[in-house]
Amino acid sequence: MPGFQTALANAAAGCDAAAARLAQVAQRLGDAAFQTPVDPELLAAERQIADAAAASAQQLRADPGLLHVGRVLLHEGRAVPLVVPFGERGHLATSVDARVEGVANLVRTAILHAVGTREPGGLRVVGIDTATLGASFAPLRPLADAGVIEAVATDARAAADAVALAESQVAEHIAGRRSDRMLLVVASLGEPPRTLVERIDALARSGLAHGVTVLGCGLPDLPQAAVMHALEGRVEITNPPAAPFGRGERLAAPVDWPETPDPSFVAGEALRLAERAKAAATLQFADLIPAQPESGDPARGLEVLIGRDAAGEVRLRFDDATPHWLVGGRTGGGKTVFLLDVLYGLASRYAPSDLALFLLDFKEGVSFTEFIPTERDRSFIPHARAVGVESDREYGLAVLKTLNEEMTRRSTVMKRYGVASFAGLREHEAYPRIVCVADEFQVLLAGNDRVATEAVALLENLARKGRSYGVHLVLASQTISGIEALWAKKDSIFGQFPMRIALPGARTVLEPTNDAASRISLGQVVVNTEGGTAGADRVARFPDTDTHVMHRLREQLGEAHAGVGAPRVFYGYRPVHLAETLPGERKPGRALLGREVSLRLDAAGVDLDRRPGRHLAVLGSDPVGGEALEAAVESLAGNGSRILAVDFTGNADLRNAPERIAPDAFAASLAEIPDGTVIAAWGLDAASLDLKAQQALRALLRTGPARGVHLLGWWRNFRRFTDDIGGSAGREDVACALVLNLPGGEIMGHFGQQFQHWNPRAGRALLVDRHADTGAGRLVVPFSRSDEPGPGQQRSAPMEERTRQ
Template structure:
């Protein structure tokens, strides 16, 4: 609510400003009456003309085509001095705002621009090197509203501004683009070269016709400008240095007193009022990005979506042959996630799941894409999503890249068989959607120089080079693209395939090193560049927050979910932070009796989070060792035993435990409750159990050992264990044990000679450099981390990253 006092201030400020800027047609008519603009020698005629001009000015509404800068006096008359501006001329002073009179002039002129122009019709960019932005301090509300830029104070920023203005001129003159007028207000310029001055003069020559206008303090002789020359106690106003201004250039002899600055409180209040008006004009909501009808567009030639508002209207970005892949950068809190959601929902609203498939990866500790998946609070999902990773592992990212590389190959084969050469032609014969892969914090994929990073680089490069030909597009987003070790030698070959660059606040690195256009961006703004980030191809856009509180987003998601194909499943979701429960695994629920049982140990880090299992067939060494002091080892062993009980109901389960008594007891009760034979033993009973299992007549038995490293077997006992490990599987006798130390495990199975006797292992918190002595160099890259384990199968020669099962007490 506006208080009465503030309302009074605003009303007074508005009225004062209306009077200050009142002019235009009547003033021009009055000038015409002054002897055709010639200098008047007759004092009486001069005073009469001045009177008519003053009277006319009071009757003319605010109009930014004319600016009031001061007044001149003749006799008793004080007459406003009005100069042409918007659409006609530039305004230049020969000294900058270090002269207080020029600083005051600028404070009076800037509000006139906005009161005299339609809301949203101007974009004002500011420069103040000498004052470090102080000249524009009262106009902070307009800066916050996004119509007045944060002041540029250095040479690089000044040159980037010239880049922007030149691009604006080209877009108007060459492309016929329309949109707001760009006004450059230079309170004081930084040190600049002759070439910079020439660029500014070129802008002055062509700018008026191309929607670029200058208010330049500290310059003289710019083409097409009204020059204000500062003198001792007065100013001269004219078409060039020292010439008095008149409509036809013949001059009007008058010394001009420049207007003082408005009262600072009034100025700030007026700036706030104008900012509110401009903000309303510029405001774009998420609803503006969404079409009235869902899924009406086809993806034959590409994908397009409105992502915000540009300087010339709605900002439409595309995935097509010209911009097949995008690179998006933005610091933490810079709006990167919001921008990605705008893009994804904009695409999903226009294209059906038959036209568009989404693969979404997030490598940071965030929730960028969780809303695309069902949850306990909201069972809906985006039907376009084919795979979603939250807090993804690099291995999961590589799995997704492998899947898309495979899809690219399948499409290539289909095109060859169909005798077509373009993806658009294939779509006429076969329903194949365009694919968009979005990877947030993609640089995590390439951290280090290990096998995973090398494979990620190779897959990404292949997709970047060939994807466009098969309707596969990528968006790589990050806080930075610097410091990516695995891409140092391949930066040009990969990033050269990403012509679309979107720079959010704090992300100059996605643009060319000479392109500083992203400096000074605010949250909700972005620089869009379709030429690989090089200068002269920048566009400023503003984009809304999808979660703007309007409810549009939730409504849209529900509408799309309700229109999904009957029976379509939700997307597979990889949530790297989530604990995995055996009871939640659909594979566990489907287990039945079988001759080749599998011990379930967790979920694989792959596209569908498939079940990780160890096959216990009759081959020598088909046993399972769980290695590491992490207490989760007990959970994995308990899950393995429970899953085997469902598949081998006629077998015996012999438990020997030195640890986790409660979990062991719960597991025994669960298995016994299924009618399976179970026996519990202390770890000290292990030698006797080995004697029993050495009998060749013993079959169908599982030895389940919790903390087997506590058994301290002697040489004779380890020899018995080795014999069981080698020959036991042939009579369906298998050992599943948890050893908390690798050394004790190696000793128990007979050292190096027993390496092949336990073919399968789940490794927890033992680093790779300690594992190589037993498992070889293939595990050297393994780095233990929470909620992860390495599944090794010597016979299959595989090393698989898994999310191991956790017990309920970890919740």
């Protein structure tokens, strides 16, 4: 085996002639280093060595294949830097671990040297320091924050995970999937299990040729390593390759550990290298957009560039291996930015005919307003099919139902062609891949009600079957713990989510033993394609968004796909108005009341035809009930219906009902209502109908539809409503109801047990139609008054304000 002096000479030759002379003269000294008496020729040689070392020290330190590990002590107080093969040329071990100050200095020196002498992204550093709980690495914290030091294990389990990372590095290098290098730094192991030491030894045997260098402190038997033995007052170097001043394989001259560096130098150098690594690893948002937009083929999957790590660009996929993603991160941890990076990257890479986006945001935020037209910017992403901003749970449920129905349709087509995969389907039909993103999805599954139960069942079906039909889920949340509806289904659903993406503060996306998310900083993300298993992490840095680039891309895509309409958008926080309805939504004899919380967001109303019971009761004290009744009257009046209006509240806007009934004449007029008339009554609970008037009302309810007479009435008191219609005997005489702020426990006796879970909330109503196919009613956003006044009219105050006046 070649001597240490030969390796040093070969390495030094690449630096300069002085360094080469250093190795050549060192070889001459050999065992005569400490002859007594001292030979004058030897002293002259030592002086030449010292001069050569001083001249070439900087060049030697700049070589990634050499490491300065201390000083060789010569005569007359002279010292020569001790340089050993390192990196791709050799491992290094010590007989004591980093609890000795000199070894701790060696650890920091080796890491700074290895990182500083390689191009950014060319080296990964993984540490083990169980005896000092990571103290050896503490001065290098900037490198950990920058992701250069990927992990520092401080307990036995984490140490095993760190070794697994190095083993994975070797396997990936052999497979040709990695070209970077890893430095495994074992600063201390305490009392390691024998199996772990054997794994480290195996890494040392195969690592040099396959991308792993080991610095093993406290591992004097490390294979293929130069070993520094701590003796009393000095250090000896043993093991091949042999030393320049050596007797056999032992360095004859005394050696000192590296001097303790100035802490400010270590901190400054670590910060400098960290900033260099960040700059090299950070993409700009514009870098995520491919040079040839919409050039991707979705048949085998979707691919998107999200950032860089130490090994280069990081690209993620939606395919059979990683069909669904689970994304976690605390508030302010960059989750929204990351999702925008992914979605804009996908939209730029694939055409709208190849990619369809369904976007749901269940929290108070504007995550997905970058995909839809707004008052300030009418551009949009044509790939977006449906977008929910502050989505209702029911809207999310409607989206999941739509996706499940789409899978059923695709299944039918695939059976027709005899194919079993989405790639096979694409050979016959140009179906797009679907990506559904649900931010803060745990809101959808909150509680244990009908919505949560149905949503879990739909999610399970999509998770199990989606990959075959080109349907992919991205579920994002701060946490997935404590979701009651998932207790029985958590494993069956999330077992289909091998792709785990953890941003700072993520607690439950990765496995409990994997704390990688606690070691990253803002702008970084942990990517794990093994279901969150420790040891399978990749830490990447992703860019911040750029509003100008996003706007430009929306405009470019809009011009390229001018025939694609804007997505349907559900704004969970925004009121809706009758004036916003489309002409096709207004039909004769149809009283419009609001907009249905569904994927299509259709206008919701009731048909006033001649079937028995075709009347409408608006129930509840919420003032929006009066406004919804005004919208119903306006929609009917606009289609030629004759309307008689009576207002017991004094607050109704009757501009669309020119024919009026005085409140005190209402009871008497019930028996004289002409055929083909709609009666609109506000505040019928205040009419105080006596028994005779109630009987006249009940007769009208029973016989009116057959002659075209219909009642639209607002009762603010539910008990008064049931009394007026005759209780259970009159239940079928009013087939339609718009239920406002009345809880399910109060109304289920009249409408049925299926309404026991109705939970009223502001801005929502339950539309019940006994003649409709759905027995559970429909959630609607009732129409409210528009703040914009009509022609020649003043702006009207909201109902709640006018009531207080």
